[in-house]
Amino acid sequence: MSIVNLKDIVKTYPNVTALDHVSMKIEKGEIHALLGENGAGKSTLMKVLYGMTRPDSGEIEINGTLVEIQNPMQAINIGIGMVHQHFMLAEAMNVVENIIVGSEPKKNGRVDYYQAKQEIEKMIQKFGFSVSPDALVEDLTVGEKQQVEILKTLYRSAEILILDEPTAVLSPQEVERFFEVLKRMKSDGKSCIIITHKLYEVFQIADRITVMRDGVVTGQVEPENMIKTSVNQLANYMVGKTTAITNHAQERKVYGDICFEVEELSCKNENKVILDDISLCIRKGEILGIAGVEGNGQSELVKALTGLLKPNSMILKLDGKTVKGTTKDFIKQGIGHIPEDRLKYAVAENMSIAENLVLGYQDSEEYCKKGIMKLKKIKSMSAGRIEKYRIKAPDFKTLINQLSGGNQQKVVVARVFEETSKVLICSQLTRGVDISTSEFFYSLLRAFGESGGATLLVSSDLEEIFTLSDTIAVMYKGKIAGLRKKEDFTREEVGILMTGGRLDTGKEDHCG
Amino acid sequence: MSDVLNMIQSILFSAFRMGVPLAFAALGGIYSSRAGIVAMGLEGMMLTGAFSATYVTYLTNNPWFGLLGGMIAGMLLAMFEGILIVRYKLNQVIGGVGINLLALGGTNLLMQMVWDNRGKSPLVPTIGKVNIPGLGSVSVLLILLIVLAIASWFLIYKTAWGLRLRVIGENPQAARSLGIKTNQIQYTAMAVCGMLSGLAGSYMCIDQLDFFSRNVTAGRGYIAMSIDILGRYHPLGILAGGVLFGAADASQVALQRFNISGQLLKMIPYLVTLLVIVFAVKHVKAPASLGKNMNEE
Numbered sequence: 101m102s103i104v105n106l107k108d109i110v111k112t113y114p115n116v117t118a119l120d121h122v123s124m125k126i127e128k129g130e131i132h133a134l135l136g137e138n139g140a141g142k143s144t145l146m147k148v149l150y151g152m153t154r155p156d157s158g159e160i161e162i163n164g165t166l167v168e169i170q171n172p173m174q175a176i177n178i179g180i181g182m183v184h185q186h187f188m189l190a191e192a193m194n195v196v197e198n199i200i201v202g203s204e205p206k207k208n209g210r211v212d213y214y215q216a217k218q219e220i221e222k223m224i225q226k227f228g229f230s231v232s233p234d235a236l237v238e239d240l241t242v243g244e245k246q247q248v249e250i251l252k253t254l255y256r257s258a259e260i261l262i263l264d265e266p267t268a269v270l271s272p273q274e275v276e277r278f279f280e281v282l283k284r285m286k287s288d289g290k291s292c293i294i295i296t297h298k299l300y301e302v303f304q305i306a307d308r309i310t311v312m313r314d315g316v317v318t319g320q321v322e323p324e325n326m327i328k329t330s331v332n333q334l335a336n337y338m339v340g341k342t343t344a345i346t347n348h349a350q351e352r353k354v355y356g357d358i359c360f361e362v363e364e365l366s367c368k369n370e371n372k373v374i375l376d377d378i379s380l381c382i383r384k385g386e387i388l389g390i391a392g393v394e395g396n397g398q399s400e401l402v403k404a405l406t407g408l409l410k411p412n413s414m415i416l417k418l419d420g421k422t423v424k425g426t427t428k429d430f431i432k433q434g435i436g437h438i439p440e441d442r443l444k445y446a447v448a449e450n451m452s453i454a455e456n457l458v459l460g461y462q463d464s465e466e467y468c469k470k471g472i473m474k475l476k477k478i479k480s481m482s483a484g485r486i487e488k489y490r491i492k493a494p495d496f497k498t499l500i501n502q503l504s505g506g507n508q509q510k511v512v513v514a515r516v517f518e519e520t521s522k523v524l525i526c527s528q529l530t531r532g533v534d535i536s537t538s539e540f541f542y543s544l545l546r547a548f549g550e551s552g553g554a555t556l557l558v559s560s561d562l563e564e565i566f567t568l569s570d571t572i573a574v575m576y577k578g579k580i581a582g583l584r585k586k587e588d589f590t591r592e593e594v595g596i597l598m599t600g601g602r603l604d605t606g607k608e609d610h611c612g
Numbered sequence: 613m614s615d616v617l618n619m620i621q622s623i624l625f626s627a628f629r630m631g632v633p634l635a636f637a638a639l640g641g642i643y644s645s646r647a648g649i650v651a652m653g654l655e656g657m658m659l660t661g662a663f664s665a666t667y668v669t670y671l672t673n674n675p676w677f678g679l680l681g682g683m684i685a686g687m688l689l690a691m692f693e694g695i696l697i698v699r700y701k702l703n704q705v706i707g708g709v710g711i712n713l714l715a716l717g718g719t720n721l722l723m724q725m726v727w728d729n730r731g732k733s734p735l736v737p738t739i740g741k742v743n744i745p746g747l748g749s750v751s752v753l754l755i756l757l758i759v760l761a762i763a764s765w766f767l768i769y770k771t772a773w774g775l776r777l778r779v780i781g782e783n784p785q786a787a788r789s790l791g792i793k794t795n796q797i798q799y800t801a802m803a804v805c806g807m808l809s810g811l812a813g814s815y816m817c818i819d820q821l822d823f824f825s826r827n828v829t830a831g832r833g834y835i836a837m838s839i840d841i842l843g844r845y846h847p848l849g850i851l852a853g854g855v856l857f858g859a860a861d862a863s864q865v866a867l868q869r870f871n872i873s874g875q876l877l878k879m880i881p882y883l884v885t886l887l888v889i890v891f892a893v894k895h896v897k898a899p900a901s902l903g904k905n906m907n908e909e
Contacts, residue, residue: 173791190782202790
């Protein structure tokens, strides 16, 4: 008997069928991977199981008994716990408070913090966590915050754990530790469902795999077939056509001259050092990848290099000429920017695709004559780019907020790639973007390099860094902890540097 | 010399008196802020409480009934604001300012209707004083304030309800994902906030004064908001903040004996508010989700 049996679940939203008669079984004590692209319906399915969304029809059986799960509270009472992708924590409060809230042990009308702490310490021991119960959540690393989320479910005696993209934000070492915790939970008889789109790690950890695409289950891999299944097979289930995952390893070209150079970049915020004397350079045609756990200064680095933030000191040279001034001056000199948060920095949500395509370049001669926009030109340009960049939209008048995240990003990418000639500063390029679009972006980035452009690529996805970069720099606490040619770095070494460790050999100076 | 000493003493005494309504309202503001709702409507709740307390006292001749009336009126107005914000997702600042304007216009109108006077109400009986050795006769409500502040500290920091309230102020989605009924707690917090603000307004009219006058609160609700910040949204912190702002309020009265323009003196409390907001706010962390409305899943 399966511990969870989802039968024929249907969920429709206006215009979309999110789940189309989906059935799925989870056995006790297994790690079950739920694989699929963004929008495939995997999160919706799990929200149904967790009571956050009511299905239109379908049944849920837990341990063979039919149950109705109307809200998360009922799910918790049945023994289901969920670890959300975006952590749901009160940052200013401590670990114990975050874990017990809603299920507090009480004594004489007050919360019994002492007993709660003891209980939590026991769980930390048992499952091999490293977090301290008294720490404030805002002082924790991403990995530790995730531990708090898992502890929240275990504290409520969850037997079935749903983990939404648990490894998306972790460094390789943190992933290792997380897998260790998963294995301990499994041997303790807990059943874990991991929602993911990372093909490789599925093989590393899962006992059973269910693949979804467009609201239906497209493939299932039983434990006995795990060895026989290939990554490409899973990718086909996910994407729906035979798209072999291309091997991006290519022979290295020789780069050109130094194109983009930054020296002595330091930045302080209220006496806290955010960026500490950073020097980097990028040659023509080179892609420099910046790896690092988020929050180690990457955002500020990007902002400083695009003129959005005025650092305490910085010497920035483009083709030997000093770049100074406001964001507008940076753009004019040929520095393009794909920001990490597109809704905040890249697009105006309530404006059309056409308007957004000229944003930042609106007073270039191309689109503007004596202060008056050349609307005809903009229209024809927009129509062309919608086609070229495969933006899924009825026409160029469509508002940005009517587009999916992936298509919004295509608008940003279209604008920046078309208008930028020399340097591209690009952060979290493929966040919230599906595999095929990511592949498309990758090919654009490579073409940009081949045409002599210099690229700075910031990503929290280590795979992306290794796929695209020629050179990799690792940031830790506002410093460049290491910088080497990609061939000279292993993922493990990068991971060590990302988490504050040291390597025996120092960094090389590839601009020297 | 003795003149100065006398003045300082009188400022200190009136600091306590003037500080009481500010501290009551600020205490209410803590509940609202900790539930993630900006306590913008304190001013309106105080004014409504002040009017209702005076009116009920006027009708019954019993200030204790008046006090009750003031608290209920403040609570009802706060619940109304709560519904606008929690249920209908109204922008919190706009909601609060709307409540304040409604209270100002409403009390002006009602004054005209009830007493046929646009300036002030007839005199009403007031709540008695108690004699405390060393302090002399003090208002019963001062004692009540201290008791309620300590009770609030216990409630917010020691009980399960308080823990839930604080989590809602930091991250309501987190609270909701654990099955906590966030709406229910937010409404309760608003109700308590309204009662305490109503109490604050009542104190002004049936303790400190013995009548209601047009716009009697004169922006004290906003001052209470800055006391919340200064007191770090902590029930005991706001007691100290109340005394400080009370002193600012009292000094303008005390300084009137010198030949300084009255208009300038009246600015003092507001000037102090401004300075606090400019210089203290940097170092105080407000509840993280303060001012943000929760989106439905």
